[in-house]
Amino acid sequence: MYENKVDVVAGGALMTEDGYAVVLHVDRAGVELRDSRHRVSFVEWPDLGRLAPIEGGAPAGVAALRSFAEEWNRFNAETAAEAMFRLGIVNETLTAFRFGHPELALPGEPSPLFDPALEPSLAERARRMAERLSHEAATSRSGTSRGPYSTRTVQLWVERWTKDGLLGLVDGRRAKRFELFATLPLKFRQAAHKEVAAFDGDVSTVNLREIQRRIKVRLKDDGFTGSVPQRAAGRFVAHLMRSRGTTTRAQKSNKARQVAGRESYAALVPGQVVAIDVTRSDVLVWCPVRGGACSVEIISAMDVASRMILALRVVPLSADARDAALLMYDVMRPFSQLVEGTTVSDWAWAGVPQEIEFYSDTADADPDCSGVEVVCPRSCRRVRTAPGLQGEHTIPGVRPSAVRADHGSIFVSQVFRELLARFGTDLPLSRTRRPIDNGILERYHETLQRGLQQLPGYKGRDTSECGRTVGRDGSKRDGALLTAPELERFLRRWIALDYHRSPHDGLHLSTGEPVDLRPIDMFDALLSISGRLHVPQRPDLIYDFLPVRWGTVGSTGVELSGLTYDSPEFDGLRAVPVGTFRAQDAAMPFLYDPHDVTRIWFRHPATSAIVQVPWRKAHLTKAPLTESLLQHVRGEVRRRQRGPRLPVTVAEDEIIAELGNLLDGIIPKDWRKRISAARQRYDTSRRDHTEAEVAMTVAEIVAEQRKTEPAPAPAPHGGDTFSIWADSWPFTPPEPDRGDGA
Structure with missing residues (x-):
């Protein structure tokens, strides 16, 4: 080693x-x-x-x-x-x-x-x-x-x-x-090495003649007066540049390999290390708010040991820490996709309303391998996946021991670090300016092109691959471009039915036997070694991934970021003594979603149930109200010359002073972009919270039924598989209104 x-x-x-x-x-x-x-x-x-x-x-x-x-x-x-x-x-x-x-x-x-x-x-x-x-x-x-x-x-x-x-x-x-260049003086070769070493990918590459000129200048400064054969010197410089890399991208790769590891990461257990990264989508999507094509980003999570894609989300430009937190929420949730004929369902959460653990031990209980809070009698060492396309396809959930990411601002943010610390997950970051450290996901982004190229609006990896008419006349009404939610559903379908079922070049047996392995095969093999995977599942699991804000409940509710929230559930909590929730004051913790600030949540200290508290003026707005829009409005107020308070005739005065007459009005493009991204995040947040609310409702109904009725026998299934199903699932949440009339 x-x-x-x-x-x-x-x-x-x-x-x-x-x-x-x-x-x-x-x-x-x-x-x-x-x-x-x-x-x-x-x-x-x-x-x-x-x-x-x-x-x-x-x-x-x-x-x-x-x-x-x-x-x-x-x-x-x-x-x-x-x-x-x-x-x-x-x-x-x-x-x-x-x-x-x-x-x-x-x-x-x-x-x-x-x-x-x-x-x-x-x-x-x-x-x-x-x-x-x-x-x-x-x-x-x-x-x-x-x-x-x-x-x-x-x-x-x-x-x-x-x-x-x-x-x-x-x-x-x-x-x-x-010696291939024996006729060249040693001083010339040393000067050539120093000049060529400067091309490390950070500076622009020049032609060979310019490099030779710089070498001559260096030799003159060093006092060298000998002769240098021109033809041999040209061949020597060309040889050095070929070794260094003729493009800046090749030079960066060669520089990174000098400090690269010599062995693969020793990840032997599913969930031991999960790699996450964000990439720009090379497919344009239709934005109903802007009324045109726009770009989005794809954030993915991969199990390093098996190369399984555990979670994927399509987010607006650019991804924030909240998007990264929701990705980890999906990593810990098992999903299932069902194929019946030509109908393919979306990923459905398959782990609630009960808490599920994956077992491979032996016991005398649960002969039908239901896998729900029991110990399976047989060796449950396979993810439930249909042998062909027809049937059920599982996306397993894991609780990562470590998350590997680059130094992106969303991954080094305090919000994301506190979230991982809450679950006891390490964050081994890649070295700065060393993308090869997270090369597994970088290579996956190239594989993702195989799915993206099937879609309308594909624009290629760079400008040399982009067509002239991409996104110009494609509209959602004509069916030429997908919306962001439709792109997400397609990519999830492609991962479950294509990527997970295709041989992966990075998967090998320790014996060196030439066998083509798929990610689903490797996950099953490693699952038999690891024994059990503990994956906590609760209907209100999403609220563990929300940031916490502290506020004091008064007679009119609680004020956070200039907005007042109130609910009858505050009765009995409006005048708690100091030290009830934390030592220094009478404040209590609230769960806060930056993508939807029309409501907050808190866990009731008496019942431990999640309680939703709406904004007092939430009924007055129909547009998405996000933290980014609030910050934008506050920034505009700070830049106003007259301060936050304006006279009634301020608009008329400005029109007369600047234009003399009102001719036209144009909505700033930057504002439309903010509205578009906010709308997409708002819809996604509504979908996630609606899913959690329905899950909690189902859990309450199931709990009431079990009090009066005997527990139903678990449905048997064939083969040595382990189940991640629970009662009344999978659940397909209602599709949110895209706002385009479709």
């Missing part, structure tokens, strides 16, 4: 173009080095690489300058070992240390024969080294000792090292077979 790990510590060795360098200091930005020429320099971490193992030289895993390592790793082991042998001779001749530094001294060093303090003459030290090498070659019995050696040979090595560093000690005949 750590075979590519390189340790860099103070006092250790690091390879440069001159040989060994000593690490003086290590910090978070890079390392400070002193080479064998006694020059001190600072190197940043991205400029370091890993050196290949060298026989008789540097040990495996020694770090090196990236520009040097890329050149050095081109040589074979024999060529590299010979150059390292010569480097040791040069270092000992010049410094009396084989590695060139007192900090890296071997036993018996410094050698008195080559100590510059005892023998200042370099020629004499070279003569002594040649004699010792010749003696070692003559007495060697291995037959592999190099030689013969002369004083001139040692002096020549010293001269080559002084001029070209370690690469100058490489045998020219050997280097030609392995």
Whole structure:
């Protein structure tokens, strides 16, 4: 797992173009080095690489300058070992240390024969080294000792090292077979690497000629006066750019891979990690409020272990923290879809009005495997899914142990973090500017195109794929475009009947056996390992996902965000003593939906039932009243020159002052967009709360019936499956009025 790990510590060795360098200091930005020429320099971490193992030289895993390592790793082991042998001779001749530094001294060093303090003459030290090498070659019995050696040979090595560093000690005949750009000076190649390294996806890519010009400027600033072969230089720069990436997107991908993990995430249990993300829908939808086509976003949740899509919602631009919270609400709810002939139902909540737990233990109860608050006698290790299209298709619900997301504002918001903390769910965020960390969902967004391309209004992934007439003459009345709720129903249908039933390339058996696995197959396999999945189901589950606001109930109700709410249910709670709900005051917690501020909710302390409290003036409005519209109106009031109070003739005065006569009136486009998004969120919120209200009503009816009637026998079903059905479900909520007359 750590075979590519390189340790860099103070006092250790690091390879440069001159040989060994000593690490003086290590910090978070890079390392400070002193080479064998006694020059001190600072190197940043991205400029370091890993050196290949060298026989008789540097040990495996020694770090090196990236520009040097890329050149050095081109040589074979024999060529590299010979150059390292010569480097040791040069270092000992010049410094009396084989590695060139007192900090890296071997036993018996410094050698008195080559100590510059005892023998200042370099020629004499070279003569002594040649004699010792010749003696070692003559007495060697291995037959592999190099030689013969002369004083001139040692002096020549010293001269080559002084001029070209370690690469100058490489045998020219050997280097030609392995160095593709041997005619280029080392200084040019180093300058080319530095210039090309600047293209990391954040800066615009330029042509090769401009890159070569920048390299020439860098060489001139460094004082380089040598000649550079133009053809070889062009080929070398082109080679570097191909490796770096010819487009900014490729450059970003290559940069991300440098810090990417080497193994897949070890998610072995369904619900262990759920990945969530938002993407722009590549299909235009019809907006009845605006009377034209508009764009929406798709927010999805995927079980990392099985690749099952647990939840999906179509939301307006742009998704907010409340949309992310509702997605987690869907993640914890099991759904079921029924196919009868050519009729396909929408996802129906299949977990209420009773609390359901998924079991795979053995017991002597419930021989029919109803799965409702009992322990199943058989191995319940399958999600109820029809073998073909006809029948029931289940979307399981899980309680995630962790949710993985990027650094989007909706995922790092306080609302979303508090929601996950309420359920004890961790939030391991991706690293900033590293989309590959959540690559599973990024790849799913590409797969989603297979479903979106079936729809009218498809506009492609970018401008190069978008047609000229997309969304121009498509209207809901003509049936050319889907509305946002219809798009959501289609995508849910496509996930259950297509995506979950298609082989997934990312799913494999641990044995390596070539078997095509579908997400539904992997979920069943992992379910048999995990044993049981605890999924709490209550009719009022949605209220656990609403943000909490604190307010004090008075004689006229409670005021939140400038709106007053009142209800007869407040009787007995209008003058509670301080400390009843929290220590510092007499305020009580209220559940607040930012997408529908015409009402609030609270859990009654006596009955624990959810109570709805309407806005006192809710009956006066028919338009959606959301928090965003309130903030917009307040912002407009703050920008008015005359303040919040206006005279009766303010409009007439402004018309006369600015126009002189009223000619025309135009509704601002920004206002229409706000109304459109607010209407869609308002309809979705109404649908969710209506579903919860009907569920609570059904639960009350069922509870009353069970008090007077014996419990009905659970309906048997065939096969080793586990059930997530409860009485009177699945429930299909009434379809909200889209406002388009359809």
